[in-house]
Amino acid sequence: MTSRxxxxxxxxxxxxxxxxSTVSDALQGSGRVAEDTRRRVRDxxxxxxxxxxxxxxxxRRASTGAIGLHLPRTAxxxxxxxxxxxxxxxxxxxxxxxxxxLAPGGEAAGRLASRVDGLLVIDPEATDTxxxxxxxxxxxVVTGERYLxxxxxxxxxxxxxxxxxxxxxxxxxxxxxxxxxxxxAPAGTSAWATALxxxxxxxxRTHGLPVTVRTVPFAATPDEAARATENLLxxxxxxxxxxxxxxxxxxxxxxxxxxxxxTAGRDLLVASCVDGPALRxxxxxxxxxxxxPDAYGRACAALLCDILAGRAEPRTVRHHDWSLRVRASxxxxxxxxxxxxxxxxxxxxxxGGSPTSRAT
Numbered sequence: 113m114t115s116r117x118x119x120x121x122x123x124x125x126x127x128x129x130x131x132x133s134t135v136s137d138a139l140q141g142s143g144r145v146a147e148d149t150r151r152r153v154r155d156x157x158x159x160x161x162x163x164x165x166x167x168x169x170x171x172r173r174a175s176t177g178a179i180g181l182h183l184p185r186t187a188x189x190x191x192x193x194x195x196x197x198x199x200x201x202x203x204x205x206x207x208x209x210x211x212x213x214l215a216p217g218g219e220a221a222g223r224l225a226s227r228v229d230g231l232l233v234i235d236p237e238a239t240d241t242x243x244x245x246x247x248x249x250x251x252x253v254v255t256g257e258r259y260l261x262x263x264x265x266x267x268x269x270x271x272x273x274x275x276x277x278x279x280x281x282x283x284x285x286x287x288x289x290x291x292x293x294x295x296x297a298p299a300g301t302s303a304w305a306t307a308l309x310x311x312x313x314x315x316x317r318t319h320g321l322p323v324t325v326r327t328v329p330f331a332a333t334p335d336e337a338a339r340a341t342e343n344l345l346x347x348x349x350x351x352x353x354x355x356x357x358x359x360x361x362x363x364x365x366x367x368x369x370x371x372x373x374x375t376a377g378r379d380l381l382v383a384s385c386v387d388g389p390a391l392r393x394x395x396x397x398x399x400x401x402x403x404x405p406d407a408y409g410r411a412c413a414a415l416l417c418d419i420l421a422g423r424a425e426p427r428t429v430r431h432h433d434w435s436l437r438v439r440a441s442x443x444x445x446x447x448x449x450x451x452x453x454x455x456x457x458x459x460x461x462x463x464g465g466s467p468t469s470r471a472t
Contacts, residue, residue, distance in 0.1 A: 119162040128156040178210040179416060180228040182246060184235050184302075185216045186331035191388045192359040192405050193234065196256070199409025200232055207417040216242055230416045232256065233266070238301035252426070254416040256408065257303040267419050268428040270411045274307040275314075277401045278385060280436045281355050282315045282323070284399070285381045288442055290353035293381075294324040296332070296340055296365070298357045305330065308357055308385065324348050328357070334364030341368035353381035353442070360390040362398045366441070382441040396440035403434050 125132045130153060138145045138153035145153075181200060187193035201211045212228060230252040236243045238261035247253055252267035257274075259266055278295075285293055295312045298305040309325065316323040328340050337356055341364065345351055354369075356362040362384040366376050374380040377396050384391055387400035411432050418424035 119157075119160045121162075124153065124157045124160060124162050127160060128153050175229050176227060177208065178212050178228045179204055179413070180212045180214045180231045180246075182214045182216070182231065182233045182236075182242065184237070184330065185240075186329075187234075190331055190359045191390070192386055192403070196234065196405040196409035196412075199406035200413040201409075203410040203413035204417065207413070207421075209413075209417065211413075214246075230254070230267075230420050232412050232416055233259070234412070235302045235304055236261070238262075252416065252419045254412055254419065256412045260301060260303055260306060265427070267426045268415045268424065268430070270408065270415055270430045270432050271303070272403060272408075272432050272434055274304050274385075275311040277403075277434050277436070278308050278311045278355070279315055281383050281385065281399070281401065282312070284436065284438065285353040285355070285383060285442055286319065286321065288353075288381055290381050291321060292324070292348070292350045293321070293353040293355060294326065294344055294348070294351045296328045296337060296344075296354065296356045296358070296361070297325050298330045298332070299327050300330045302330070305357075324351060328361070330358065332356075332358040332361040332364075334361055334367065337361035337364030338368040338371075339364075341365045342372065345369075345372055345374070352379065353383070355383045355385065357385040359386040360388050362400070362441075363390055363394050366394055366396075366398070376441045377443055387437055392439075394441070399439045399442040400437050401434050402437050404432070408432050 121132050121135050125135045128135065130138075130149065134145060134149065135153050135157070138150040139157060181197060183193050183197065197211075197213070204211050209229065214231075228251060231246055231249065232254055233243060233246055234256035236255055236257070236259045238259070240261075243259065243261060244263045247259075247264040247266065254268045254270065255266045256270055258269050258271055282293055295308065297309050297312065312323045312325050324344065326340050326344050328336055332340070337358070341354060344354070345368070354362075354365050356365050362382055365382050369376055369380045369382065376382045382398055384398050384400040387402040391398035391400050411430060415424060415428060415430055419426065419428065
């Protein structure tokens with residue numbers, strides 16, 4: 113059996129009655145090619161079964177066909193970042209790009225960063241020594257959340273209104289009866305961590321209610337959150353609501369509360385700044401902010417693809433929305449479930465009957 117001969121640009125040029133360079137320009141959407149000629153070339157290429165040599169195209173435009181993804185150092189055990197990464201990979205593949213995961217550690221990541229077409233840097237810390245090198249790698253960089261450090265500016269960013277999401281959580285527990293809320297705030301210098309700490313202070317001043325803030329690791333485990341909660345409730349017994357920032361860590365708040373004779377949803381309201389499967393499976397399920405990490409990862413990759421293709425201007429900032437998911441951990445005992453709530457038949461996320469998704 114003979115193999116099928118590969119159709120070349122020259123074959124298409126001969127069949128269409130034009131030059132090889134005209135075929136190249138027509139198929140790539142470049143050059144000054146009349147629309148009827150461009151259409152004839154594309155129709156001829158389709159008829160002959162021409163398939164572009166992607167490797168050769170990348171060599172000609174000095175492209176690798178891949179982008180790099182840099183995640184926080186503690187991200188590999190967090191569901192949020194893994195879901196975000198899969199979303200980014202799926203969107204990049206739709207644009208014909210592979211994704212290379214850059215391991216934290218400076219020199220190796222920096223060398224690899226210069227060999228990809230662009231970079232996604234998620235939740236960059238102002239003090240992360242890897243980030244300046246990534247920003248200086250000579251390729252476009254899109255950050256997930258703003259970069260608060262100094263040096264080169266990213267080519268673009270996808271951001272959430274983290275101040276608004278924490279405000280919504282604090283407003284919710286206040287409306288549910290809390291008068292001494294506390295926040296287990298993430299350590300670090302990311303835009304997310306900084307916004308949460310600043311928002312807690314601003315909310316306290318606005319409402320005249322003290323918010324007790326305790327710092328926990330950026331990727332606190334349930335055990336670490338449990339210990340922080342035990343210490344918090346021992347020091348400030350009047351605390352009647354705990355908002356836990358790190359992904360999945362609120363399960364530890366529930367455990368600590370139970371061990372101290374407190375009942376979540378009754379005499380201690382519990383909520384999380386990041387939703388995830390672990391919190392939905394808790395007893396009781398935990399109220400949380402759904403940051404839609406899969407869609408967030410896709411949005412970051414989409415912006416980078418658009419910048420690489422010239423469809424978006426450098427310094428573009430896009431906004432990603434979120435939803436408040438109210439569950440039993442912050443619903444006082446005896447309160448009826450709202451049919452418009454996240455678990456109700458109408459599927460809306462605001463206990464007051466209106467959507468809480470935000471896009472600024």
